[in-house]
Amino acid sequence: MVDAVVSVFVEKLVNAIQEQSRIVTEFRDQFERLKGELQLMQSFLRDADRVKRKHQGVKMITIRLRELVYEAEDILADCRVRSNEDEEVPSKCKCLKCFSPSDLPFHYQTGKRLREINEKITAIKQSISTYLGVTVFTPMGSAEANDHEMSRWSSHVYDHTQVVGLEADTQKLKDWIFEANNGLLAIGIVGMGGLGKTTQAQMVFNDKEVENYFDRRMWVSVSQTFTEEQIMRSMLRYLGDASVGDDRGELLRKINQYLQGQRYLIVMDDVWREESAWWQRICNGLPKETGGSVIITTRIVKVAQKMGVTEARIHRPKFLSENDCWLLFRKVAFAASGGECGYPELESVGKEIVEKCKGLPLAIKAVGGIMLCKLPYYDEWRRIAENFREELAENDDSVMASLQLSYDELPSYLKSCFLCFSLFPEDCVITKEQLAHWWIGEGFVPVRSGRLTTLAAEDCFSGLTNRCLVEVVDKTYNGIIYTCKIHDMVRDILIKKREDDESNGASTRHLGLRSDLDCRHLHTNLKLRALLSTSKTGEYNKIPLAVAGKFSECRYLRVLDLSKSIFDTHLENLLDQIGLLQHLTFISFSNAHPLVQLPPSLEKLSNLEILDTSYCQNLMILPSFITTLEKLTILDVSYCGSLEYFPKGLGRLSNLEELLGFRPARSNQLEKCSIAELKSLSRLRKLELRLKRGDEIGDSEVNVLLHLQQLQFLTISCIDIDSHGDDLVAKINKLSPPQQLHEFRLMFFPGEMSPTWLNPISLPMLRYLSICSGDMAKMNPRFWGTPGSVWKIEGLMLETLSDLEEEWSAVHQSMPSLSIMNVCWCPKLKSFPIEDFGYRGGVWKKEEQRI
Known part of the structure; x- marks a missing residue:
């Protein structure tokens, strides 16, 4: 725009x-x-x-x-x-x-x-x-x-898991589900867009009783352009099978095999197609002996009926009551104050706005998101109310009017960020990281007073989630949003804007990279700014050579994202002319195949700010020219199993804010990068260390991390440990992370006792702690602190620690602020509150609940 x-x-x-x-x-x-x-x-x-x-x-x-x-x-x-x-x-x-x-x-x-x-x-x-x-x-x-300026609320404020007025409906749907003993019971949730059909299905799908009742649960987002293979692959991903390369018959056979003897639940969300032969073929291939249920959400009652739903098992969500409408609006608009208004003069305006939403949850959340990000001034609220009235005069659909108003009220920098979502296909789950990197690469993120660009990008993302324009899909254990999507009605707004402009002569500057991309799209759009992988979860783009050969002709390209793409030949050969793209600021080869080495002409890209080669298992070396790319802000080489070392001179990259997958050189590898070079990276905010031997940390290097005064997130991962475990444990025990650390992750630690510096005195600002896998059996005595010094930890994850023996009382006493806990496959833990966490298959889990 x-x-x-x-x-x-x-x-x-x-x-x-x-x-x-x-x-x-x-x-x-x-x-x-x-x-x-x-x-x-x-x-x-x-x-x-x-x-x-x-x-x-x-x-x-x-x-x-x-x-x-x-x-x-x-x-x-x-x-x-x-x-x-x-x-x-x-x-x-x-x-x-x-x-x-x-x-x-x-x-x-x-x-x-x-x-x-x-x-x-x-x-x-x-x-x-x-x-x-x-x-x-x-x-x-x-x-x-x-x-x-950044949004009034630059951190995530509104909790998207909160719902209003669905308790009775959820119980009704659960009662129907629990009636199924054999065969396949079909249940339909039918209603207009924005009424909360998907939210209602999510409430049932994530309900603890439902989770305990079913052995297997599968959620499938059915787009308007789906294929049978896509549906079945999505089902198999929930069953833990990547299903790469199988034909339709083999996919269905696998599904049947996984579900044999299992009680299962399938949600088919947002089905449009009245032709139901595809569903009959899948349904016929499902086992029926132990009983299964399928929930279908759709706007069209005939769709549900053709998929086997009887009238008695169709649930039609109602519009929210007046009280529930006001309650939901308050939960969003006043999320920062726990849903309490606190401004009597705004209540009448707020209720006037809510009345125009006509009981539709999506409309209420959209206008509530607008008000959350506005100052609580009567004149400002009155202005929004009048604009909403004008939108409704043009379009009586209160959902579309509220979404249009929400878009109009976005600050300009957020409009740029928001419009990026139009490039992704319907129901696509998108990582926050991919969006943030794109926004940084194109300069959409406003940076003031030396603020870190990665922080500014996260603020932009929060600005959209707080406005309820972006839906949260997955969070990490500590509540940080990992993946997201947009509602199809929100996407309709963005697609209409794009198509409207293009029909009036606007040129295309952004293009989605897909398997079916015609190289003529590149040839006719040589002024592209961004070429971005837009594959859905679990899918890969198979890029023809004719398309790949055109990349270097788009000389104004800023963003080149080849992640999750498969090429017919080595990427370094395809991209031998990439150095011509002098404006490139962001390149992603993440999960691209086959990438064995980086293209030599990459050295010419002096404006490069983000380089992502994560999950490139065949990448063996990083060339020395990487150390000359002085504008690099993010360097991600995590999960590159064949990568042995980094080139000497990495410390020259003084603008680095994130360094992931760093593997320091051993003491006798003088031509490679040692851990000592990290002390020059004064802007580093996120660091992931991969350690194998004790001699990768010299005696004079144990205090290196103390120099990193911006460091907030630290991961130490011990890889391929064999006979070198003891010397590595000794060196890690001597490390001194900075006191301001916010989150620490320790993975595959070979020691039987936690590091000595992992205690509330050395890390007084730590809020989240994750310890996964390894030989740890006990916590160091210093871990438990003293009566006058306890942990401020709010989130704790313990995973796959088969030898760890500790008692809940000690954890509870030393971490009084603990509110999020994820415990998985730790069989020797004692006295943990099973009634709070639930016990299923060796997993104790309690997320986002007060202990």
């Missing part, structure tokens, strides 16, 4: 002018003029989306403006690349470089094009004045500058 594009560009332009690089300075007058014109229009552009829905002329004007801004941004990027090349020239040659004849065509064309862009933008401003009668454009004042 135009205000998002302009906002991002103005941010980059201001930063570039402040840098005072030679090339940018030579065009300073044109860039300053461009900045001034765009800043004058920003106030108008904030409302342009709303205005253009009513005026076709404004729509065409804003699309032309967006294309011009994109072109100007490409010119600015070229200037900055030239400036970087200047800096690489030895100082004694710089005077010659200034007068290089090879620069003349670039300078002439750049100056000419910038003048043309400025003239066209000035003409657009005049057209807007004529068309809408706007005679004066004023720059954004301090109140409106909030567009450039």
Whole structure:
């Protein structure tokens, strides 16, 4: 959208002018003029989306403006690349470089094009004045500058697991389910979009009684373009089988085999297709002897009936009552204060807004999310209420009106982030990490006062989840969101915006990388900014050579995400021209195959900020040129089993905020990177160490971690331990992590007793602790602290520790703030509160409940 594009560009332009690089300075007058014109229009552009829905002329004007801004941004990027090349020239040659004849065509064309862009933008401003009668454009004042600031709530505030008014319906559905003794019982949840069908099914699916009753449970999100194979592969993933390469008959045979003698529950969520032969084939292949149940959610009653649901087993969710509507709204809008309003003057406005939602939960959550992120001022709430009324006048669908309003009220930087979701297929589960890396790579994330970019990206994600525009799918044990998705009605809004713009001549700058991608899409969109893997969970893209060969022709590409992609030949051969993509800031080879080594031309990418090679099992070495990529912010080489070492000189990457999978050199490997180099990484926030032998940590290096004053998350993983276990334990015991550590994970530790420094005195700010696998049998006596010094830990995970013998009373006494606990396969633990955690198959588990 135009205000998002302009906002991002103005941010980059201001930063570039402040840098005072030679090339940018030579065009300073044109860039300053461009900045001034765009800043004058920003106030108008904030409302342009709303205005253009009513005026076709404004729509065409804003699309032309967006294309011009994109072109100007490409010119600015070229200037900055030239400036970087200047800096690489030895100082004694710089005077010659200034007068290089090879620069003349670039300078002439750049100056000419910038003048043309400025003239066209000035003409657009005049057209807007004529068309809408706007005679004066004023720059954004301090109140409106909030567009450039992070959300009012920059951390995750609203708990998406909270529901209202579903208790009785959940019990009714459970009673139906428990009636099934043999055969396959079909239950339908039928209703309009936004009524909470999926939420109701999730309540049943995740219910503890239901979980205990069924041996197997499977959840399948059925998109409008599904295939039978996709459905069955999704079912098998829940049964622990990747099912790569099987045909339809083999897939169904496997499902039947896994479910033999088992009581099972299947949820088929959001089914649209009335043709039900696909379901009959799957249903016929399921065992019926021990009893199974299937829950179908759909908007179409005939779909449920054709899938075998009788009228007696159709549940039609009702609209929420007036009291439940207000309760749900309060839970969202006042989530920061526990759902209590606290502002009497806002209650009448809030209830007026809620009444317009017509009892639809999705609409209530959307407008509640808007209010959560607004200041509690009566005038601001009244403005939102009036805008909602106007939206409803144009579109009587309260869900779509509330979602449109929620989009309109987003700050510009969040609009850029939010629009990224339109690239993913329906019902796609997306990792937060992939989104955050994309946003950083394209410069969507506003950074102020030296704030870490990774933190700023997480704040953007929280800004969308707090507004209930993004749904949480999975969290880690400590409550951190790991994966997400968007509701199909939210996706409809984004798809409509994209298609509407493209039908009016807007060019495509972002493309999803899929197995069926035609290389002509790349050929006709050579100004792409992002080419991104959009495969669904458990699926891989099989990329034809014709497509892969086109990557290097998109010279303005910022983001190249090849994760979960399979190629017919080695990637380094396909990408031998990747060095031509001088604007690349983010590359992901995660889970890409086959990647044996990084393309040598990668060395030329001086603007690279994120490099992800995680889960590349065949990657054996990191080339030495990695240490010259000084803008690297994130380097992820986790789960690269064949990787032996890092090149010497890693300490030069002073901008690193995340270093994952670091394997230090042994004391006799002087040409490789030692752990001592880490002390230079002063911005490091997240570190994962992979250790094998004690001589990877020198006696003078045990205090290295104390230098990392930004470090919040530390993982120590001990790999392939054999006869070197004792010396490694001794060295780990001497390590000194920084006191400000927020989360610590210890994996495969070979010692029988926990490290000595793992205690509440050495780590007074630790909030989350995870210990997984290894030989640990006891906690060091210092672990339990003293009466005057106890842990502040809120979340604890103990997993696959078959020798660990400790008592619950000791844990409870030393961790009075503990509220989240995950205990799995630790058979020797004593007196743990089974009644609170539940005991199933050797697992004690209690998540997000107070002890």
